[in-house]
Amino acid sequence: MQTNITRMLETLFIVIIIVGISVLLLGIKVFFTRNGKFPNTHIGGNKALSKKGITCAKTDDKMAQARKGLYDILEDQESKQNNNKE
Secondary structure, three states: OHHHHHHHHHHHHHHHHHHHHHHHHHOHHHHHOOOOOOOOOOHHHOHHHHHOOOOOHHHHHHHHHHOOOHHHHHHHHHHHHHHHHO
């Protein structure tokens, strides 16, 4: 019984050390430089993709919602025609 607990604690300690080292290595730039930031991996922050006109799904959705549909365009044209007749 005691051997199992000791073995479990050793394994837990090794896992904690490995996870700690991993976090430290992943955050070297952030932890050891002034004004360190994680890189912007969002599609909107990628210059090459923006040059090609590629945007993220959220931006595409916002742009689609902002666009007028055919019904709205026809309604605007009719109201303009009615205003010009008056």
